[in-house]
Amino acid sequence: MVNSRDTYIRRRHLLGCGLGLVAGVLAGCGAERVPASVAALRTRFSVHPFEQRYARVARAFGSLARTAGFQASGTGTPLTVLGLPALSAAELNDGQGVAGVTTPIARLSGEVDVIVVPTGSPLQDFEDLGAQLLARPGQTLLTGGPQGEPDHLLFGLIAKGLGADTRQVDYTGYPSATEAATALLAGKAAAAAGPYSQWRFNIGRGRVRALAVSSARRMPGLDAPTLLESGVRVDFTNWVAAFGPDDMGEAGREWALRMCDHVLRQPGWEAACREDGWLPLPLVGDDFERWLGTEVSRTRGILHDLGLINSTKATTCWGSCGNGH
Structure with a gap:
């Protein structure tokens, strides 16, 4: 007992x-x-x-x-x-x-993240972005929320899923989705990630195109495949x-x-x-x-x-630790 x-x-x-x-x-x-x-x-x-x-x-x-x-x-x-x-x-x-x-x-x-590019981008679909990220990770400029937060983590998971060199991912984070959108539309990044709820307005106005969503299932009303459908084994939500x-x-x-x-x-x-x-x-x-x-x-x-921490040594142990403690 x-x-x-x-x-x-x-x-x-x-x-x-x-x-x-x-x-x-x-x-x-x-x-x-x-x-x-x-x-x-x-x-x-x-x-x-x-x-x-x-x-x-x-x-x-x-x-x-x-x-x-x-x-x-x-x-x-x-x-x-x-x-x-x-x-x-x-x-x-x-x-x-x-x-x-x-x-x-x-x-x-x-919250589900969406990967977006400017409407006029030569990247027509996620496969184009994936191919560029795999071939030139250090020259594929990416943006979204603050460094080390969910949008950045998602791009790291995508790069890893593609087999790209994750440490070469070139990511610039911004405090808000508005600032990330301004940078993307100004040509300072090739693609951005962020909550669908925050990008929905720009998608609806035709300013950006959605290439993929991070959830396991497609989002109703959005014509974009999941990352899983696009060949990247990533199911990701910004959970609470x-x-x-x-x-x-x-x-x-x-x-x-x-x-x-x-x-x-x-x-x-x-x-x-x-x-x-x-x-x-x-x-x-x-x-x-x-x-x-x-x-x-x-x-x-x-x-x-992504090179943001020096080792995988545990600093938090939410749930089962699995680190010999």
């Missing part, structure tokens, strides 16, 4: 390794159910964005939780909403910046998830899992995601923790391949 206290201690060890501080922030629930009524959960949690960029997701989730009868604001055990940019930042900064958030609870949603504090305890974690599982199964969550241009990506409990371990490894690996 497995002792529940031993299981809890092992999980805390896995989540805290490398940092001792960190970790931060489909359908399915790998968590064991705890007998309890919904009414018993209604005053247990508050929901907060880690940074302003996560505020919309946190508000949407909190609003739906309140509608379902849960206390999702004010006092209570805090759930922090953050995502892939926070993971990447922690890796780049030796785990600094996400102190005290080490209990994975649930993946909530994600909920995490608990490092001291929430096993009982608190189980209550949080039940709440997230309940809320993410509501039709309102899919509707909220559709309204804001997100993909609903519900994944709860142990299933989320296992997935997160693979995402940590992938992110750390591509940051290393």
Whole structure:
């Protein structure tokens, strides 16, 4: 028989390794159910964005939780909403910046990236871009969001998937999609990556053409193949998830899992995601923790391949660490 206290201690060890501080922030629930009524959960949690960029997701989730009868604001055990940019930042900064958030609870949603070129570009499709990137990675200028964040990671994954020299990828990051679009249209880059929701206006106005989307399935209303269809084994979303504090305890974690599982199964969550241009990506409990371990490894690996970190030594251990800790 497995002792529940031993299981809890092992999980805390896995989540805290490398940092001792960190970790931060489909359908399915790998968590064991705890007998309890919904009414018993209604005053247990508050929901907060880690940074302003996560505020919309946190508000949407909190609003739906309140509608379902849960206390999702004010006092209570805090759930922090953050995502892939926070993971990447922690890796780049030796785990600094996400102190005290080490209990994975649930993946909530994600944004799909789109690869675009100016309308007049000689690159007619993704195959043209891929061929150029493979032949001349250092001369194929790329742009998108800040260096080391999801758009940059995506181009690194694409280069690696093509077999190009990832360290030669020439990428210039900008603080906003508007600035990246200005650079692309001014001829300062051959292609750009960014959330479809942020490029949709320029695509609709005919200023840029979409060559591919990063998700496993095509985006409704957009005539562009997936990277998988284009021969690159990359399925990528800029995901957002909920995490608990490092001291929430096993009982608190189980209550949080039940709440997230309940809320993410509501039709309102899919509707909220559709309204804001997100993909609903519900994944709860142990299933989320296992997935997160693979995402940590992938992110750390591509940051290393891009030359942004010196080694693949662990600095964060969200989910199963797999580094001998």
